[in-house]
Structures are given as structure tokens and as C-alpha cells.
Amino acid sequence: MTVSTMEAPAGKLIRPRVRLSVAQSLAQDIFSGKFAEGSNLPRENDLCEEYGVSRTVIREALKILQAKGLVVSRPRIGTIVCPQDEWNILDNQVLEWIGPNLDRMGLVDCILEARGAIEPMAAELAARRATMQEIADIEAAWQAMAKAGNDVEAFIAADTVFHELLLKASHNRIFQQFGALMDPALNFMLSTSAHSAENLEESIGQHGALVEALRLRDSEGARKLALALIAKAKHDVSAARSVKP
Amino acid sequence: MTVSTMEAPAGKLIRPRVRLSVAQSLAQDIFSGKFAEGSNLPRENDLCEEYGVSRTVIREALKILQAKGLVVSRPRIGTIVCPQDEWNILDNQVLEWIGPNLDRMGLVDCILEARGAIEPMAAELAARRATMQEIADIEAAWQAMAKAGNDVEAFIAADTVFHELLLKASHNRIFQQFGALMDPALNFMLSTSAHSAENLEESIGQHGALVEALRLRDSEGARKLALALIAKAKHDVSAARSVKP
DNA sequence: ATAGCATTATTTATCATACAAATGCAATTG
């Protein structure tokens, strides 16, 4: 497959910026299993032909994958896929690239479990540390959820923002990073789980209660409500799985 | 500063593999504050002269930093340092590079807080899911701690392995990744906190109790003991701070 | 004068090519 070229107004062929496209394509081939862990990627020169770009681009793309722990390169040996343990799955770009393979790789359950540990603590901290502005922003996200109505896409987007803001309001940079990182994962999970009308209603109610706890600086209440949110998320995901596995 | 060269047996000048060295050097200059967030790095050509390497190497090093969210590059603008929010601090290489600046950046407290959320949950899961072999390995690490005696270095190494194995035994890839990631941070924190004789004794006792809980599949006990370990770590760190701030 | 537009200058992005270094593999040699 060669990289697409675009027609400029004057009719000149323009080559789009391609480094990231190549990196993404290679990464997705890894996550899809096309390149199994431990196996060799094609030689750099072969990749040049495959993608129709210079070796410079191929190498810089491979450097990106190396930086994320997906591959290692050595002279004469070639570039080989690292064991999964070494993949930097706490990198949001990596999570984006994994995308539809999240569940197949067993990461959805991992993520829900991890959120179960992190979000309650983050909510507790947010109840103590969040500024009035941050609480107001979270409430705005909640209102966006409530106002989404049947627009599932808008609901998901608002829900994602809600959790990201909550983690940021914990004023802990680790949790905050985790929030940005959960973005693609959340989108994927939410988009695949069931969305009945009463389901959305219940979710909106829970989120609202959490906002209220933040306002009251009720850290214990916030913790419990965050825990309940995760429990509901787990339930939704397993329900969605039983419908269409 | 030019990259050092080595004298080969025959007297030929050999250039060591330098990409990573350059990336590390630039990253450390960022974390030390030499390149403030939002400011420009030198032009690629200037960096070539500074490090005495070709533009190829400079660019591939910058690609690594880009992949970790430390900088962004755009034509005509140059390469600028990203805001700290975007730094990929959940990358163990980044954490290594931060090294001595961990505390100055306020990350030690963040990490302790995050561990407070994660390790109890991980211990709980490990009590349910760990294989006999994994428990044995954890116990071996504990024995190494006990046998370290006054060798603080060995004690720290064993302690690090203990926590890494514990997180791995949770059979959750997120937690596992977090363990590998904590490695450099743990080393730094442990090496800077107080190490009196009775302190070590108490720590060894707590870790031993946790191993026992794992053996008994006592998830609730494991959770509480992990929590106590973190509390002790927090205490040690603040004690070390009050001694030599 | 000023808002909008074309030009320019500067910097990164890509291409192309050549050579250096590392290393698996085979031939060679003691």
C-alpha cells in the first residue's frame, strides 16, 4: 500500500505529512496480530517500497514505535516486536491505536478494574481539593450529559469530559494523566455498551449526585458514588457483551 | 559539548551509538528547567553542532521526545517544550530521566498517593489470583529484604522487586505496567528516606505479613497490609524531608 | 492609516545516497 497523494490547486502532487500515518499503520498491524510479538517487521528498505516513502520517514516512524516499547531494532537482526509486557499501554496514542482491539486484548476488563481503584480515590481528593471553577466545569459537563437526550454521541463525549475533569480536579498529576489516557478507552467502551433510556437516566442521576458531593466537600460520599459509577460501567459492559459477543 | 569518542584497539575512532544519549540529555535539560515549558529548543542545525552529530541523529532523538509528549515540532516555528500536562510521566524512561528532579516536580507525593490507590487493590487481586509460583517469588524477594542486613542498596533492590512482583501477581496489565513504571521512582524515594535499624525491621515484618496474607488467600488482609505499607512509606518520606530538606 | 494580500525568509519535513558498525552465518584453519 502506498501513501495517498493529494492534488493541489495548481495540479502539483503534494505529499502529506506521513510520519505519524506510517507509525500508526505499523502499530495497528502489531495490535491486530499481523505482526506477532517476537516476529520481525519487514526490512526498512522493504517498508520504504511498501509505503512509498523514503527510509528517513520509515526510520523516524520506527523510532516512535521504539519509544513506546512496541519494537526494538538491532543491526543485522532487524526490527522485532516486543513482548506485550513491554508495550507502553499507558500511552494514550498507543491506546488510540489499539482501538477496536481493546477488548480482544483483554484490556477493557483491566481498565475497568484500574478505574475501580483510581476514580474513587480521585473523587475523594477532588472533593477536598477542587476549586469552585473546577466543580462548575464538572457540573457543566454533567448538564451536557443531561441535555444530550437521545444523542448518544453527545452523551458519550460529555461523559468522557466529565471523568477527565474529575480526575484533573484531584490535583494529582498521575491521576490527571490517567484521565487523558482513558479518553479513547472510555469512548470505545461507552460506544459498545447498552444505552437504554432508563439506563441513561440512572447514569445522569449518579453523576449529578457526585457533583453534589463535590460541592458539599463530602469526600467519603464522593468516593462511594465514584465506586458506584464504576460498578455500573462494569455492569453495562458485561450486559453489552451478553447481547452481542 | 561534543559526543565523546572512543579509541578502538587498532586506533580507529569509534562513534558510540548516540541517539538515546542525545534524547536523554535533551530530556534532562527539559526536566532541569534549562528549557522551560513553552520555550524553544535550539534549531536542529545548532543542536548538530552542539552535540557534534549529524542532523539525522538529532531528528531521531527529537522524534523520541515527541513520542513521549515532551516537545512538538513545526516548520518555521521550531521545536518547543510542551506544557507539563502533556508530558508522558507514565513512561518509565521519562521517569528515569526525571530522576533527581522527581521531588522538585512534586511527583513524589503524587506517586505515593497513586500507590495508595493502586497497591491495596493490586494486593487484594493478587491474593485471589496469584499462582503458587508467583507467591513463592514474592516471598523470595521478601527473604532477600530480610537477608540484606545493613546493605541498604540490596534492601532497596529487593523491596523494588517485591512491589513489582506483587503488582504483576494482580494479573492486571495496567497495574503490572504501573509496577515497572514505579521502579525508578521507588529507587529514588527509598534511597532518600530514612533507614534506621528498627525501621528496616518494621518494614520487613509488614512485608512478611503481606506474603502470609497472599498464602492464605486473605484478600481483605492483603489490602489492609498494602495500605499500611504505603502509609509507612509516606511517613518515611516526610521524615526524611524534615531531616534534610 | 489600515485591513487585506502577496512576498520572503526561516525552519522543519522529506528524499536520496553513501558509508560505518554490528552480527548471524559460513568457510577456513589449527
Place this chain on the structure above:
DNA sequence: CAATTGCATTTGTATGATAAATAATGCTAT
């Protein structure tokens, strides 16, 4: 048979040229 030497292959680095993007500048027209 073992050790070493040389060869072949692949990534690593160097170099120089061209393309694309865009801030800054200057120009034009209103």
C-alpha cells in the same frame, strides 16, 4: 572439532539537496 576469520545483511550515521509550512515583512488598495 573448536576457534577464528571473513562475508553478507541489516540497522546506524553522515551529508546535502529539495519540499512544505508559516511568521514576519512589505505592498497594495481602499
